[in-house]
Amino acid sequence: MQLYKDQQLKIYNSLTGEKEVFKTINEGHVGMYVCGPTVYSNVHLGNVRTFMSFDVIFRYLKHLGYKVRYVRNITDAGHLENDADVGEDKITKKARLEQIEPMEVVQRYTVDFHNILNTLNFLPPSIEPTATGHIIEQIELISTIIDNGFGYEVNGSVYFDVHKFNETNDYGKLSKRKLEDLIHNTRELDGQSDKKNPQDFALWKKAEPQHIMRWPSPWGDGFPGWHLECTAMSTKYLGETFDIHGGGMDLKFPHHECEIAQNEAAIGKSPVNYWMHANMLEMNGQRMSKSTGNIINPNELLSGNNDKMSKAYSPSVIRFFMAQSSYRSVLDLTDDGLKASEKGYNRLMEAMALISSLKASGSSSININEWLQKCYDAMNDDFNTPVLIANLFEGAKFINQVKEGSATLTVEDLEILKNSLNTFAFDILGLLKDAEAQSGGDKLAGTVDVLIKLRQEARANKDFALSDQIRDELASIGIVLKDGKDGTTFTVN
Ligand SMILES: [Zn+2]
DSSP, rough: OGGTSSSSOEETTTTTEEEEOOOEEEEEEEEEEOOOEEEEEEEOOHHHHHHHHHHHHHHHHHTTOOEEEEEOOOSSSOOSSSSTTTTTTTTHHHHHHHHHHHHHHHHHHHHHHHHHHHHOOOOOOSBBBBBBGGGGHHHHHHHHHHTTTEEEETTEEEEEEEHHHHSSSSSTTTOOOHHHHHHHHHOTTTOOOOOOTTOOEEEEEETTTSSSSSSTTTTEEEOHHHHHHHHHHHHHHOOOOEEEEEGGGGGGIIIHHHHHHHHHHHHHHHOEEEEEOOOEETTTEEOOBBTTTOOHHHHHHHHHHSSSSSSSSOOOHHHHHHSOOTTTOOOOEEEHHHHHHHHHHHHHHHHHGGGGGGOSSOOOOOOOHHHHHHHHHHHHTTTTTTHHHHHHHHHHHHHHHHHHHOOOHHHHHHHHHHHHIIIIIIIIIIOOOOOOHHHHHHHHHHHHHHHHHHHHHHHHOOOOHHHHHHHHHHHHHTEEEEEETTTTEEEOO
C-alpha cells in the first residue's frame, strides 16, 4: 500500500527551522541515518528517548508504504572525552580502568544496548555499522578532504581546516553559529594542540605508544576522529545525499555541523535533505546527570529497583509516556507523569479489548473515516504523537459510547475502528499487546521481594545454608542481591 501518495507528511527541518513537505530523493524509498550510541557504558535513558523517537518515525514511514533503509551506527572507536579533540578515547579509557580489552568494553555495552532496545520493543535498524569496521572508508575520505585542500597533516594527525572551508562554504549553518563568534568564544588550548586554529577538528589522531586502538594509515598509526565515521558510513550505505539524518539535540554542534563540512569538503554536496533532532530528557525538572545523582538507567526504571520512582513501569507504559510529548519538546520524567501514563495506557487497552464484543448497527452515528484522517493528520504534522494519542482516546470514547448505546457503528466502521486502533497503537507507537508482558516488571520485583523476605527469615533462624542458596541461585540467573544498611536490594544483569 502506497499510503504516502495520499498522506502529505511534513517534517520539521532543523536546517531551515521550518516544517517542510517531505519529498524523497527516490520515489517510494527513504534513506535515514541516526547517530547511534558510543558503547563505553550502559545506555542512557536520554539516548533511549532519542532512539525511540526515531523508532516511531521509522515505523510510521514504513506504515506509509516507503521502503526505508534505516542506518544507525555503533561508535566503537574515536569518540574522545572532549569536543576539542583532547582527552582519552572513551572506550580506551573504560578498558584501561577495568583492565580489559577495548573490544570487551564494546561487546558488553553493545549487548546491553540491544537488550534494552529489544525489551522496549524497538525495531532493529536495516544496517548497524561500526566505526572500527569502516577504517578503510574513513582513511579514503580523509585523503579526499586533504586532496581538495580542506585538511592538513601535523605530526601524524590530520585536521579539518574550518577557516579555509568557511571561505567558500557556510560552517555553522545547521547550529546557526558564525565562525567569528566561535573564534571569539573558543579558549586557546595552551599549546596542547597541533591545530592551526582551535575551531579545526580532528579527522585522524596519531596514536601514542600506549594507545591500544590503532590502525596504520598514510599518516602513521592512529585512529579516526569521531565525526568522520558518520560521514563515511552514511555515504557508503545511503549515498552522497540522503533523505533524513537524525540524532539528539546535543549532537547538532559540533558533531552534525562537522559532518556537513566533511561531506561538502569531500563531495561538494550537502549530505542531507531533512535534519531532525530529538530533544532532551530531564528528570524531576532537572538535567539528568551522574554527578548530581539525578539519574536513572533504563533497567532501574523497568525493574522498579531504584529510589526515584514508586514502582516498576512496563515497556509499553514507558513508550506511551514518551509518545505523550512531541519528540521536539523537552520531556520531564516524573513518577506522577509515568503513573498518569500507566492509567491512560490501561484505559486505552481496556477499551480496545471491548471492541470485539460490540454490536454493529445498520448505520453509524460517528464519522469514522473523518476520525481516522485526524489520526493521520497528527502523524503527518511532524510525527505529532501527543495529538495522535488524544485521537486514540477519542476512538476509545466511541467504543464506550457504542457499548452504552449512546452511539452506533456499522460492521464496516467497527472494523475500521478496530484495525486503525491496532495499527496506530501497536505497529506505529510500538506498544505491546500482551497484557502479561506489561506487568512482567512488577511481577519480577514482587517475586524477588518474596525471596528476599524468605532469605531474611532463614538468616533470622540461623539457617545460613538456605539463605546462601537463595542468594546463589538468584545470582545464577542474573539477579544479584545487595545487602545494605536499609535492607536488601537487587539488580538484574
Ligand atoms: Zn554521528
